[in-house]
Amino acid sequence: MRVLAVPHEQAANVLKRLSTQGLVDPSLRIAKRGHEVLIPVLREPSFSMTDFAARWETEARLAPRAPRRDPRRTLHERLQSSGIPADLAPRRWKRIGDVVVLRLRPAAQEYAKEIGRIYGSVLGAQTVLEDRSGIHGPLRTPDVRVLWGDGTKTVHVEAGVRYALDVAQVMFSAGNIEERTAIARRIRPGAVVADLFAGIGYFTLPIAARGRAERIYACELNPTSYAYLVRNLRLNRVTNVVPLQGDCRQVMPRGVADWVILGHFDAREYLDVAFRALRGQGTIVYHELGPKEQFPDAMTRRLAAAARAHWMQVASIRTRIVKSYAPGIVHAAADVEVRPQARP
Incomplete structure (x- = not known):
């Protein structure tokens, strides 16, 4: 079992970097111990742990995590039950705060509203948007439309930094x-x-x-x-x-x-x-x-x-x-x- 002991004030930054590199062990629970956070990892990270005052913990025993249901599986089941062909469903999405942004193929347009409803409910989003043609002009304005939900203003949290924005009016590359x-x-x-x-x-x-x-x-x-x-x-x-x-x-x-x-x-x-x-x-x-x-x-x-x-x-x-x-x-x-x- 590989476990990193990280000071509490650095935990969010380290966890974000580990998650970006796919190094957090999903089978074990993250735990708090005193002023440290214990994070299970799959292998040694590429970045320097000393920058975050982190150290290897050799004696920690973390509790197993109950396996999570893959949202893609739930999406597939919901889409199938709604009669939407699987090959028309978006395979990827972008989440900005509590807003989910999708790209749809032309053939999926007739199912757009239902796709938005399904993705919004399964992913726990406030609003689902369709990214129609990316970012435009010197003001870098997004071209989106609402598929499901109400409201495009949100607060996106990333590595401990909070970004308030209106996803329909300003760009954000997650x-x-x-x-x-x-x-x-x-x-x-x-x-x-x-x-x-x-x-x-x-x-x-x-x-x-x-x-x-x-x-x-x-x-x-x-x-x-x-x-x-x-x-x-x-x-x-x-x-x-x-x-x-x-x-x-x-x-x-x-x-x-x-x-x-x-x-x-x-x-x-x-x-x-x-x-x-x-x-x-x-x-x-x-x-x-x-x-x-x-x-x-x-x-x-x-x-x-x-x-x-x-x-x-x-x-x-x-x-x-x-x-x-x-x-x-x-x-x-x-x-x-x-x-x-x-x-x-």
């Missing part, structure tokens, strides 16, 4: 949890951060609530997202964030940041803003969509050329694939450390 939680650990204490596309606080909130940055400038163009950003700062009781409403080209101060976050797929169009925001040596966290076969070469060449154009030189580039976005297309990211280049 699949980027590891990217959001990891960034707070990379930013050194006392650093100043510029988040050029803050949204409702996707990166800003974990950094403010879990990191030790001195100040975070959070820019957001969409008025609705900005309103939720301000609300979420209060909701998470963070005080080191300077929210800035408007286009980051106009509202982001120059020469103030040690880290700049470009969490937008049009990030390459705003690299000039990122370089101007730095106060000398610093790190740019860059995101883009691109062909998998060109990763990482095309991205690293583009970033190196942009640095040279702004009289900076690249000290290091650390690249990663965040997730697959579409067939042959990946969501890629890079941490680019740069420093000023001597001018002739």
Whole structure:
């Protein structure tokens, strides 16, 4: 039996990371003991346990957990009893707070309302939405419709951070949890951060609530997202964030940041803003969509050329694939450390 003993204040973060990697043993119960939480794991995690003051517990004996009924099995039975062909049912869904978001094939449209009702009741959701065509425009607005339930406003909790939002009005990518939680650990204490596309606080909130940055400038163009950003700062009781409403080209101060976050797929169009925001040596966290076969070469060449154009030189580039976005297309990211280049 492998058991991790984690201080109570770190338990939520460790459990989220273990769950993301599929390492929590579902056959045993998680238990509390004094000021520690005992978490059963299937194998040793890839991240450093010392970062969370966790340790292996060799003598703990945890109680077995009663097997849970797979919701997919219940969904299959309910769909079948309603006469909905199994091949038309969504195989995956996204949960944001108590809102479930589905994608439906064209052939499933005639059953859309019934599918929404079944998924909502089985998954215990308040509302079920259909994601019709993804995110659109510079304001990153979702295209959804209500299939079942009433109300698209919710509070999504992730790694101890609370995000209030209206799922029908602002975007939220639930699949980027590891990217959001990891960034707070990379930013050194006392650093100043510029988040050029803050949204409702996707990166800003974990950094403010879990990191030790001195100040975070959070820019957001969409008025609705900005309103939720301000609300979420209060909701998470963070005080080191300077929210800035408007286009980051106009509202982001120059020469103030040690880290700049470009969490937008049009990030390459705003690299000039990122370089101007730095106060000398610093790190740019860059995101883009691109062909998998060109990763990482095309991205690293583009970033190196942009640095040279702004009289900076690249000290290091650390690249990663965040997730697959579409067939042959990946969501890629890079941490680019740069420093000023001597001018002739």
